[in-house]
Amino acid sequence: MSEVVQYxxxxxxxxxxxxxxxxxxxxxxxxxxxxxxxxxxxxxxxAVLTIVFLDFGLPIAIAIALAxxxxxxxxxxxxxxxxxxxxxxxxxxxxMLTTIAIGIMLESYTTISFGAFARPLPSPLVENPVIILGAxxxxxxxxxxxxxxxxxxxxHVFQRRTQLGRAMRAVAYNREAAGIVGINVTGIAMxxxxxxxxxxxxxxILVAPVIQASATMGLLLGIKGFAVAIIGGITSAPGxxxxxxxxxxxxxxVDGYISTAARExxxxxxxxxxxxxxxxGLFGRKEIVKV
Amino acid sequence: MITRTVxxxxxxxxxxxxxxxxxxxxxxxxxxxxxxVTGPAAFGGKAIRMGAELxxxxxxxxxxxxxxxxxxxxxxxxxxxxxxxxNVRRIGLADNCVAMIGGYHSTVALAQRDPIHEIGxxxxxxxxxxxxVIENGRDPNYMFRVSAKDRWVTKFLVAEGMQRSANNAxxxxxxxxxxxxxxxxxxxxxxREQGLEEVGAETFNWEDTDMTPQLIRLRDAGAEVLIxxxxxxxxxxILRSLQKIGWSPQVIGAWGFAGNLGELAxxxxxxxxxxxxxxxxxxxxxxxxxLYDRMQEDFGIGSQEEIRMGSGVANAYDAVHIIAKAIExxxxxxxxxxxxxxxxxxxxxxxxxxxxxxxxxxxxxDAILPEAYKLTAWYDGKxxxxxxxxxx
Numbered sequence: 001m002s003e004v005v006q007y008x009x010x011x012x013x014x015x016x017x018x019x020x021x022x023x024x025x026x027x028x029x030x031x032x033x034x035x036x037x038x039x040x041x042x043x044x045x046x047a048v049l050t051i052v053f054l055d056f057g058l059p060i061a062i063a064i065a066l067a068x069x070x071x072x073x074x075x076x077x078x079x080x081x082x083x084x085x086x087x088x089x090x091x092x093x094x095x096m097l098t099t100i101a102i103g104i105m106l107e108s109y110t111t112i113s114f115g116a117f118a119r120p121l122p123s124p125l126v127e128n129p130v131i132i133l134g135a136x137x138x139x140x141x142x143x144x145x146x147x148x149x150x151x152x153x154x155x156h157v158f159q160r161r162t163q164l165g166r167a168m169r170a171v172a173y174n175r176e177a178a179g180i181v182g183i184n185v186t187g188i189a190m191x192x193x194x195x196x197x198x199x200x201x202x203x204x205i206l207v208a209p210v211i212q213a214s215a216t217m218g219l220l221l222g223i224k225g226f227a228v229a230i231i232g233g234i235t236s237a238p239g240x241x242x243x244x245x246x247x248x249x250x251x252x253x254v255d256g257y258i259s260t261a262a263r264e265x266x267x268x269x270x271x272x273x274x275x276x277x278x279x280x281g282l283f284g285r286k287e288i289v290k291v
Numbered sequence: 292m293i294t295r296t297v298x299x300x301x302x303x304x305x306x307x308x309x310x311x312x313x314x315x316x317x318x319x320x321x322x323x324x325x326x327x328v329t330g331p332a333a334f335g336g337k338a339i340r341m342g343a344e345l346x347x348x349x350x351x352x353x354x355x356x357x358x359x360x361x362x363x364x365x366x367x368x369x370x371x372x373x374x375x376x377x378n379v380r381r382i383g384l385a386d387n388c389v390a391m392i393g394g395y396h397s398t399v400a401l402a403q404r405d406p407i408h409e410i411g412x413x414x415x416x417x418x419x420x421x422x423x424v425i426e427n428g429r430d431p432n433y434m435f436r437v438s439a440k441d442r443w444v445t446k447f448l449v450a451e452g453m454q455r456s457a458n459n460a461x462x463x464x465x466x467x468x469x470x471x472x473x474x475x476x477x478x479x480x481x482x483r484e485q486g487l488e489e490v491g492a493e494t495f496n497w498e499d500t501d502m503t504p505q506l507i508r509l510r511d512a513g514a515e516v517l518i519x520x521x522x523x524x525x526x527x528x529i530l531r532s533l534q535k536i537g538w539s540p541q542v543i544g545a546w547g548f549a550g551n552l553g554e555l556a557x558x559x560x561x562x563x564x565x566x567x568x569x570x571x572x573x574x575x576x577x578x579x580x581x582l583y584d585r586m587q588e589d590f591g592i593g594s595q596e597e598i599r600m601g602s603g604v605a606n607a608y609d610a611v612h613i614i615a616k617a618i619e620x621x622x623x624x625x626x627x628x629x630x631x632x633x634x635x636x637x638x639x640x641x642x643x644x645x646x647x648x649x650x651x652x653x654x655x656x657d658a659i660l661p662e663a664y665k666l667t668a669w670y671d672g673k674x675x676x677x678x679x680x681x682x683x
Contacts, residue, residue, distance in 0.1 A: 116333035136535035
């Protein structure tokens, strides 16, 4: 029994990380129909900068706030130089290459300046595990899926109750029509990238005490977060969170009852299978493109 | 048109002959290295550079080699085998160095065996420990090593593990890479030589964040000692997962955990035992203290624990001295003569006394014998010689 609980809780912790990354992809895609493929590196930026600011002697709260702010600015700059010049042309996919390139550059620069070693981000929530039904888990690992669910709830309210949120939904629904009624479409896209990147930075700070901060920490998370966003349905925020949590739990049960070596094969097989049956993802809505 | 073609052909032939002649004749007074200058293992590249540059400084201060100043050239492979192969060609053909020292990753070193033998340039490994890097079935075999050999390391770890397990119940956790997969059969053989089998063996991938499923299986199989084969980041996750499932076996690891495991895992790493060839921690011999002082001055090392992969520094230092001595014995920068001379080198090194450094058997192309391996222990964030800790 405790084994099952152990795998379930560990899966929720990891799944929560995937979900946080996937929410960022959802926000970007919804308004710009483009994503930052280096979004995993935004997590890295948040975690690494927090440690750097702590090294400078700043209090933890200011270090976190500054790291999120820099993450947000990174999103603004990235949207301006790597997305907007390429995404405005119909069917352009240049932004895929530019965002991947920026991610690689960011990782290389971080390795040089921050160092090659992973470093811990201190948190009192990873000092001792809590025991639930015989299974051990760090409170920080439990906080991650809770944070993902809370962020989606806040996002839901924001998108429906605020003028900016409604404008973002309008752009997501129909860019041209939104532009015609006076919504600044490019401005909305920029704000979306800023929001996604700020969230990425925050996510990095949340997960770093569990996985440690390093230049390469975002690479695999970015890939799996994107996979989760696709199978959850990138247009649905609750969908990507549910998919993230499910994916994490499945991974842990495969680890536990089949083998670690089979984990990625089984996981990505599920991704392919889901997409064959539901091309728009489990919870996504079918997007109609008028030509 | 015909004239142009003839002239172009003649120039090409002349260049080819010139190139061939320079490779066949004496090489240049330089030692190359392909190592990770960037990427997650850049600390390994830095360790090699520190050791090699300190040795080159010493050699040049004493008059150089055969009256010439020795040069050290380092290229970045970032842990990628194709770049490592390309670097061998740059070192052997473009720079025409007399020899090269090896890097951090076994996967790179394995890929470099072919170009090394195509060029006929002695290669002396300094960190990458995969057995087949050296024991590769070639004759002549240009691959040498002044570092640990996985096959010997596994015997060392198994022997140490048996001393700490009442029932000789040893479980294995190894990383799912070329290095880890190469070590697993060696570990099995080391156990079989003792009439044992592992109670369980589990793998993990780089960047894995939770190892509880694997550890639950090993715990339930009755393991008392856990031999770990991997790197610091994943080692930290193993220790944290052990804490989560409330299990505390004796942990013994290969030297991939000699980087910053203590910083990552804090007290959880206390008394995790790690094999090394050299430790810069604690009280040092006068000669080692002098080198440490220069490391502080030349490379900005602030304290002993800032020396990452300290074994690599010492190995590279000894490797460059051994190559320099071989050149002196050969009396020439001719690679074939230097190759033969490597078997005649006797050297009092930092790691051990090399007497001789190499022998003409495949197994003894490794210079550091298992007797020289050391057991160190993480304690309060520092990796110390075992006798400087309360660990057993």
